[in-house]
Amino acid sequence: MASMVSVQGLSKIYDDGFKALDSVDLEIEEGEVLALLGPNGAGKTTLISAICGIATATSGTVTVGGHDNVRDFRAARSMIGLVPQELTIENFETVFNTVRFTRGLFGKPRDDAYLEKLLRQLTLWDKKDNRLLTLSGGMKRRVMIAKALSHEPRVLFLDEPTAGVDVELRKEMWDVMRDLKGSGVTIILTTHYIEEAEAMADRVAVINKGEILLVQDKAELMKQMGKKTLTVDLDAPVDSLPDSLAQRGVELGADRKSLIYTYDTAARKTGITDLLADIRKAGLHLTDVHTKQSSLEDIFVGLVTEDAA
Amino acid sequence: MNFQAIRAIYIFEMNRTFRTIWQSIVSPVVSTSLYFVVFGAAIGSRIQEVEGVSYGAFIVPGLMMLTVLMQSVSNAGFGIFFPKFTGTIYEILSAPISVLEIIIGYVGAAATKALMIGLIILGTATFFVDLEIQHPFWMIGFLVITCFSFAMLGFILGIWANNFEQLQLVPMLLITPLVFLGGSFYSVSMLPEAWQKVAMFNPVLYLISGFRWAFFGMADVPVGWSLAAIGVFCAICVVAIWTIFRTGWRLRA
Ligand SMILES: Nc1ncnc2c1ncn2[C@@H]1O[C@H](COP(=O)(O)OP(=O)(O)O)[C@@H](O)[C@H]1O
Ligand SMILES: [Mg+2]
Numbered sequence: 187m188a189s190m191v192s193v194q195g196l197s198k199i200y201d202d203g204f205k206a207l208d209s210v211d212l213e214i215e216e217g218e219v220l221a222l223l224g225p226n227g228a229g230k231t232t233l234i235s236a237i238c239g240i241a242t243a244t245s246g247t248v249t250v251g252g253h254d255n256v257r258d259f260r261a262a263r264s265m266i267g268l269v270p271q272e273l274t275i276e277n278f279e280t281v282f283n284t285v286r287f288t289r290g291l292f293g294k295p296r297d298d299a300y301l302e303k304l305l306r307q308l309t310l311w312d313k314k315d316n317r318l319l320t321l322s323g324g325m326k327r328r329v330m331i332a333k334a335l336s337h338e339p340r341v342l343f344l345d346e347p348t349a350g351v352d353v354e355l356r357k358e359m360w361d362v363m364r365d366l367k368g369s370g371v372t373i374i375l376t377t378h379y380i381e382e383a384e385a386m387a388d389r390v391a392v393i394n395k396g397e398i399l400l401v402q403d404k405a406e407l408m409k410q411m412g413k414k415t416l417t418v419d420l421d422a423p424v425d426s427l428p429d430s431l432a433q434r435g436v437e438l439g440a441d442r443k444s445l446i447y448t449y450d451t452a453a454r455k456t457g458i459t460d461l462l463a464d465i466r467k468a469g470l471h472l473t474d475v476h477t478k479q480s481s482l483e484d485i486f487v488g489l490v491t492e493d494a495a
Numbered sequence: 496m497n498f499q500a501i502r503a504i505y506i507f508e509m510n511r512t513f514r515t516i517w518q519s520i521v522s523p524v525v526s527t528s529l530y531f532v533v534f535g536a537a538i539g540s541r542i543q544e545v546e547g548v549s550y551g552a553f554i555v556p557g558l559m560m561l562t563v564l565m566q567s568v569s570n571a572g573f574g575i576f577f578p579k580f581t582g583t584i585y586e587i588l589s590a591p592i593s594v595l596e597i598i599i600g601y602v603g604a605a606a607t608k609a610l611m612i613g614l615i616i617l618g619t620a621t622f623f624v625d626l627e628i629q630h631p632f633w634m635i636g637f638l639v640i641t642c643f644s645f646a647m648l649g650f651i652l653g654i655w656a657n658n659f660e661q662l663q664l665v666p667m668l669l670i671t672p673l674v675f676l677g678g679s680f681y682s683v684s685m686l687p688e689a690w691q692k693v694a695m696f697n698p699v700l701y702l703i704s705g706f707r708w709a710f711f712g713m714a715d716v717p718v719g720w721s722l723a724a725i726g727v728f729c730a731i732c733v734v735a736i737w738t739i740f741r742t743g744w745r746l747r748a
Contacts, residue, residue, distance in 0.1 A: 200748060238589040241748045260497070260591040268589055274582030278514065283507070290503025291590040333586070 190216040190372045196246030198232050206232040208396040219367055221383035222376040224393035230376040231271055234343050238268050267339030269330045271346045277319035281329055285336045292337035308332050324355040341372045380483040394493050418445040419474040428468040500592045504600025508574055512608045523562045527616045530558050531623040545682050548711050551624040556707040557679025563613040567642050568666045571605035571649030576662050594740040602650055606642035613638050634709035640725055647732035654745050673699040683715040
């Protein structure tokens with residue numbers, strides 16, 4: 187698949203000398219949802235700003251749909267829709283006017299039928315003549331999305347779209363994103379909610395301190411780096427862990443009634459069969475067995491702490 | 496050229512103007528009327544004529560300039576300061592538009608509003624004095640180009656300003672003295688000779704002089720100088736705005 191957005195060697199040093207992006211390379215494929223995951227201050231917003239033309243890159247190049255975002259900025263920017271992190275709106279404008287304004291700004295001729303469809307999709311049509319200051323926070327966020335989509339962009343950047351948003355609205359946002367993905371729009375989503383990346387992304391990029399630590403297919407990432415824990419519940423507490431089990435790396439649970447074994451799902455031999463045999467040999471009786479797959483969160487925290495070390 | 500964008504910005508800004516149209520019109524009309532009462536009637540009854548023109552009529556071009564300059568600067572300043580202040584400027588910065596389109600949209604809208612108010616003041620003036628405009632074409636020409644060039648100045652000011660105080664204070668401290676000292680209420684020839692020389696450094700003098708020439712056919716400085724001065728001023732503003740957007744000064748991180 188062709189790259190929709192191509193970022194090469196992108197660095198950003200702010201006026202105060204702070205290096206917010208350090209030679210970032212990133213290829214975003216057409217039609218995918220890429221979650222850009224990173225802690226606060228990692229450089230997510232800076233990266234988006236440099237791609238969209240809000241911040242000037244110190245070095246490096248960006249192309250969108252094959253168009254250089256500086257030399258051929260008109261073509262590049264026409265393809266982009268941006269929902270910024272902050273809720274920034276013209277409070278005294280009406281919903282319809284503000285959305286129509288953005289469409290014009292991006293060089294598209296007036297098309298009120300399209301805007302009507304868009305506002306209906308985002309359940310904003312009833313509010314189209316309302317001034318923005320009369321809307322709830324969630325509605326305002328949807329107006330921001332409507333503005334970003336008003337000129338039918340091929341690439342949509344969503345900078346922390348669900349930060350500080352209640353659970354219900356978050357689910358609604360996700361539905362909106364799925365619809366968009368369905369219509370072929372490439373989506374770049376920044377978030378520090380792992381749950382969101384897990385729910386929405388095709389691929390995950392992890393950024394920390396201005397550097398991309400990894401870009402990978404989400405499912406593959408979880409499979410490759412995913413650890414699973416096996417918990418064995420015992421019928422009676424034990425005083426100490428039998429040597430045969432300790433050698434396998436088994437730990438005793440805090441309640442002394444369970445054994446915890448962490449293994450790698452990607453390994454050829456997980457050692458579970460041998461472990462169960464050893465438990466029986468040690469004369470222990472088990473009442474229950476369960477496993478837990480580690481989440482993206484664990485992977486992420488692992489990566490970022492490793493990076494800090 | 497992204498004409499859709501120019502249109503969008505222009506319409507958006509004009510909507511903002513029309514939302515507050517009464518505020519925008521009432522205050523200049525009231526203050527102009529006051530000027531006529533004070534300067535035209537009270538003082539004018541003693542001064543009688545300036546170079547063959549009744550004093551009441553003589554101050555009309557200056558009064559129009561006073562309001563038009565203030566309006567152009569503050570409209571354009573506010574027009575770009577507000578999105579910067581609320582953060583909606585991100586849209587302008589990320590849109591496929593060039594500096595020229597931004598200038599035409601924002602400055603054009605601010606200048607239009609100032610022009611409308613200038614004409615309203617002219618209309619108000621006709622209630623107080625008899626006016627015969629000798630060069631109506633030039634009068635409108637001077638007015639339009641003044642609105643545009645000072646709207647550009649205001650635009651620069653709006654980008655420069657970090658807060659509302661700066662945005663309001665600078666036009667007051669800059670424009671008001673320049674207009675008052677630029678011969679809005681007197682002919683420069685009425686000043687002592689030393690001050691006449693100083694006054695020549697005031698760019699607004701050339702504007703008012705040219706404008707007054709369009710009304711009455713008489714001027715403090717040759718009308719060609721007036722045109723040259725405003726042309727140079729315009730060029731400086733265009734270069735300044737172009738540089739601001741190219742470097743991203745106060746706009747882009
Ligand atoms: N205009 C700026 N000037 C100086 N430093 C900045 C500026 N904007 C952001 N930064 C710094 O750059 C780093 C990355 O910020 P940002 O891209 O906003 O992170 P994120 O969006 O991942 O939370 C932060 O340390 C932040 O303080
Ligand atoms: Mg951010």
